[in-house]
Amino acid sequence: MNKMPSIxxxxxxxxxxxxxxxxxxxFAGMAARGLRFDNVEPAxxxxxxxxxxxxxxxxxxxxxxxPLDAYQQLLDNAVGNKAPEKDDLFRxxxxxxxxxxxxxxxxxxxxRIPGGQLRSFQLRELAHVAQQxxxxxxxxxTRANLQIRLIQPKDAPDVLHRIQSVGLHTRGAGADxxxxxxxxxxxxxxxxxxxDVMPLCHELAQxxxxxxxxxxxPRKFNIAYDGGGLIGTVEDTNDIGVKAxxxxxxxxxxxxxxxxxxxxxxxxxxxVQVKPSEINKVIxxxxxxxxxxxxxxxxxxxxxxxxxxxxxxxxxxxxxxKQLGTTLERSPLDPTAMQYPAAAIxxxxxxxxxxxxxGLNYVGxxxxxxxxxxxxxxxxxxxxxxxxxxxxxxxVWQNFIIPNVSDAYVETVKKALKKLGFDTQQSKLRxxxxxxxxxxxxxxxxxxxxxxxxxxxxxxxxxxxxxQPINIHVTGCPNSCAQHYMGxxxxxxxxxxxxxxxxxxxxVFVGGGFGSQQAVGRQVFTGVVFEDLKLTLExxxxxxxxxxxxxxxxxxxSARHDLNTLQAIFSNEE
Numbered sequence: 001m002n003k004m005p006s007i008x009x010x011x012x013x014x015x016x017x018x019x020x021x022x023x024x025x026x027f028a029g030m031a032a033r034g035l036r037f038d039n040v041e042p043a044x045x046x047x048x049x050x051x052x053x054x055x056x057x058x059x060x061x062x063x064x065x066x067p068l069d070a071y072q073q074l075l076d077n078a079v080g081n082k083a084p085e086k087d088d089l090f091r092x093x094x095x096x097x098x099x100x101x102x103x104x105x106x107x108x109x110x111x112r113i114p115g116g117q118l119r120s121f122q123l124r125e126l127a128h129v130a131q132q133x134x135x136x137x138x139x140x141x142t143r144a145n146l147q148i149r150l151i152q153p154k155d156a157p158d159v160l161h162r163i164q165s166v167g168l169h170t171r172g173a174g175a176d177x178x179x180x181x182x183x184x185x186x187x188x189x190x191x192x193x194x195x196d197v198m199p200l201c202h203e204l205a206q207x208x209x210x211x212x213x214x215x216x217x218p219r220k221f222n223i224a225y226d227g228g229g230l231i232g233t234v235e236d237t238n239d240i241g242v243k244a245x246x247x248x249x250x251x252x253x254x255x256x257x258x259x260x261x262x263x264x265x266x267x268x269x270x271x272v273q274v275k276p277s278e279i280n281k282v283i284x285x286x287x288x289x290x291x292x293x294x295x296x297x298x299x300x301x302x303x304x305x306x307x308x309x310x311x312x313x314x315x316x317x318x319x320x321x322k323q324l325g326t327t328l329e330r331s332p333l334d335p336t337a338m339q340y341p342a343a344a345i346x347x348x349x350x351x352x353x354x355x356x357x358x359g360l361n362y363v364g365x366x367x368x369x370x371x372x373x374x375x376x377x378x379x380x381x382x383x384x385x386x387x388x389x390x391x392x393x394x395x396v397w398q399n400f401i402i403p404n405v406s407d408a409y410v411e412t413v414k415k416a417l418k419k420l421g422f423d424t425q426q427s428k429l430r431x432x433x434x435x436x437x438x439x440x441x442x443x444x445x446x447x448x449x450x451x452x453x454x455x456x457x458x459x460x461x462x463x464x465x466x467x468q469p470i471n472i473h474v475t476g477c478p479n480s481c482a483q484h485y486m487g488x489x490x491x492x493x494x495x496x497x498x499x500x501x502x503x504x505x506x507x508v509f510v511g512g513g514f515g516s517q518q519a520v521g522r523q524v525f526t527g528v529v530f531e532d533l534k535l536t537l538e539x540x541x542x543x544x545x546x547x548x549x550x551x552x553x554x555x556x557x558s559a560r561h562d563l564n565t566l567q568a569i570f571s572n573e574e
Contacts, residue, residue, distance in 0.1 A: 058176065059296050061087045067094035067175070068215055074156060081154040094177065094215060096170025097156055100149075100441050107151040108441060109159055110173040114205035115183035115198050115225075116144030116394030120381035122166045123392055127377035129162050138377060140370040142434060142482060143222070144394040145173075145180040149441055171209065176217040178208055178287065182224040182233045185349070185393040189403050190229035191356040194244040195251050195276060197227035204280050214287065218294030219302035222259070223283065230348040231364075234396055234514045237261045237483060239304040240286055242279060247331075253279045254333070257286070257316065260305040262480035264520045270313055273331040285323035289316060346469040347431035349395045351424060352410055355403065362403040363413050366423045368457075369435045369450040370398030376420050387413050398434045430457050432471035432488070436481035439493075445476025447493030447504040452530055459534045464541055468553045472537075473512075485521045486512040488554040489537065496527035505529045508536065510566065511558035519555065524566050536570075543569040 008020050052060050061067075070091040077084060084092055089099050098108045111126075130138050130148050133155045139147045151159050163170055172178060184190065187198040204223070208214045224235040226243040235241030237259040245254055252273040259267030274282050293311075295302045308316065321327050350364045372380070380400075384392050389404035405413050414424045423430075433456075436442070438449035453474040473487030484490030490509035495502045505527045512521030528536050541554075547569055548557045558566060 056297060056299065058090060058299065061090050062176070062216060065091065066212075066215075067091035068171070068212070071095065077153045078155075078157050081152055083153060090175065093174035094172060095160060096173030097151070097160075098174055100443070103439070103441055103443055104150060106149075107153070107156055109148045109151055109156075109163070109170055110141070110180075111146050111148075111163060112169040112171065112173050112180050112205070113145055113394065114181045115187065115201040116180075116185055116396075116400075117198065117202075118392045118394065120384045120390040120392065122168055123377050123384075124381040125162060125166045126168075127374040127381070129159055130377070131374035133159055137371055137373045139437070140367060140372070140394055140398045140400065141180075142396050142398060142436075143180040144182050144185065144396050146394070147437075169209065172215055174220075176215075176219055178214055178217065178221045178223060181205055181208075182222075182235075182238075182396055184225070184227055184229045184231055184233055185395045185401050186229045186231050186353075186355075186362060186403070187227055189355040189357060189360070189362060190231075191354065193227045193229035193356075194246055195227040197225035197244070200276065200280060201225050204283060207280065207284060213291065217291060218296050219299065221287065221290065221304065223287075230353060231395055231397075231401075232515055234483075234486070235259075236266045236514055236518060237486065238267060239290075240283055241267045242274075242283070244276075245273070247273065251276060252331075254331075255282065255286070257313065258305040258308040260303050261483045261485045261520075262478060263303065263305055264485055265305045266514075266518055266520075268308070268313060269333040270317055271330060271332060272317065272328040274328060281324065282320070282328065285320040286316075288323050289319045293319070347426060347428075349397045349399055349401065350431045351426050352405075352414070357404070359407050360403075361405045361407065361410055362401045363405050363410065363417070363424055364395075364401045365399055365417055366425075366427060366430055367399045368421075368430070369433070369453050371450065376422075379416075379420055383413060383416050387416075397432070426469075427461075428466035428469045429460055429472070432469055433457055433474075434472075434482050435474040436476050438476050442476060444479060445493060446495050447476050447506065447530065449474045449476045449482065449493060452491075452504075452506075452533075456534060456537060460537060460541065463538050464545070466541070466545075468551075470541075470554050471512075474506075484509055484512070486514045486519075487521060488512065488558070489540070490521045491533070494527055496529055498529060503529055506533055508533075508540075510540075511555055513555045517555055519559065522558075522563060524563055524570065539572055540570040543572065 008015055052063055073088050084099055096110045100106055100108055130136055134148050135150045141147055160170055181201050183197045183201040188196040222238040223240045224233040224238040226233045226235040228244050235243055236256055241256045242253045244251055254273055255270045256267030257270055258265055290304050294307055350366050352361050352363050354361055384390050384402050387405050387409040388402045391403055392400050394400050417424055433453055435449040435453035439445040471488045473482045473484045474491045475482035475484040476493040484492050490512055491506040494505050494507055496505035507523055508525035508528055509521035510524050511519055513519040544554055544557050
């Protein structure tokens with residue numbers, strides 16, 4: 001047996017002879033019994049308890065009852081057609097239900113449609129739901145999604161059941177969740193694309209649906225895939241945007257973080273390139289870093305963009321690599337490697353375009369301010385079945401395309417859609433016109449955005465002709481659901497005083513863009529009353545047509561002038 005060494009000091013402090021003899025004997029006795037200190041289990045870690053009183057309202061509500069467990073309360077409310085209490089008003093958003101009080105005493109349901117990809121039978125059932133249980137119309141959103149409005153509490157469970165019965169979901173469509181995943185609506189059929197991203201989009205959608213951790217974000221979270229092609233996804237406006245690039249003979253994804261155009265922020269390149277086979281693992285790791293570190297104490301500073309205001313991209317990447325257990329391939333951004341084929345064909349979400357499959361075409365359909373009736377939806381489903389492959393794909397431009405239309409049926413499809421009130425002809429103005437819900441149903445909106453957008457389009461098309469496409473984005477509040485900062489012309493709803501009376505008006509921004517034309521719009525006019533806005537926009541567009549260089553688009557024209565010069569030109573005072 002080895003003799004136990006004597007213990008003469010602890011942490012550099014000398015021991016007396018008695019102390020040394022005592023400890024030496026104590027450890028010798030322990031060793032004789034076959035015990036060592038590494039046999040002793042450490043004291044269990046006790047999770048720090050946080051008082052619910054110390055949490056902000058939203059975090060307290062989530063801790064008291066996970067919103068996905070609130071379905072029984074939804075059923076109980078339905079029995080008496082009862083409006084939700086304050087806590088459940090927030091929780092029910094986890095089932096995609098938004099109570100519209102004080103505007104309306106009813107729900108709006110928002111769906112989850114990964115990549116905006118719908119089958120005709122799904123669209124038909126949604127039309128029947130809208131017709132039988134709601135207002136009879138549906139709205140397309142700027143996340144290639146659908147919203148159904150004015151659902152009574154008594155009908156809410158039935159609406160959810162019928163949506164799920166056709167393979168769709170509403171789960172996680174609102175509040176602190178990963179919102180609808182977007183992808184190129186022409187994925188898999190686009191001759192210009194680098195990679196078909198639709199399978200990746202659906203794979204991630206299933207990962208999210210099956211992992212409860214993704215239903216407790218610090219705030220809402222947006223993810224977009226862009227595999228190249230004619231119709232983009234404005235991925236640089238998302239919290240995570242991935243874009244395909246060609247590197248030699250290989251296709252990789254670049255990742256950008258922190259987009260939030262309502263906060264004037266575009267996503268920034270992370271400095272890595274990732275193989276398609278690994279991209280979803282990386283996205284999941286990036287999301288988990290945000291779940292662990294996002295701000296849960298201030299809702300106004302809880303987006304990923306705000307975390308990146310205090311963290312460097314390098315720190316965020318390092319945390320993600322800890323999650324992954326591996327390092328990612330570093331690659332400085334080379335702008336020349338980024339492809340933006342959509343820039344060559346503006347408003348390519350409207351019109352007829354040949355697919356990569358010989359003899360087939362996709363037909364892009366213009367929807368006035370993104371709104372369809374149930375009757376129109378049923379007919380659209382029928383057209384897709386008769387002349388396409390029974391598929392409809394929604395876009396972030398609040399419209400849809402019908403893919404896989406053979407050459408022989410193109411004219412038939414165009415005529416059928418025209419009869420429904422939908423155009424397939426390029427409109428330089430309407431093709432880029434989008435509007436948020438507005439104050440008819442949204443308590444935050446200051447203005448009737450959809451009604452005003454339609455009226456503006458009617459007026460401007462009668463007054464002038466454009467030969468360059470223009471994007472006009474109309475949003476009702478600073479949350480910027482219609483992303484006014486990235487429009488050629490952005491209109492932000494406000495209230496303004498006229499003879500002491502509060503009326504609806506707009507702040508006017510110019511020069512926004514995305515992708516290769518990425519820019520945040522600058523405010524050029526303040527508080528223009530809507531009745532004056534028609535003439536204001538007419539003067540702006542006439543000033544642009546008068547002073548542009550040959551072939552110059554509106555954004556480039558705006559960018560080369562300071563605000564004072566623009567105000568003079570747009571007011572015809574130059």
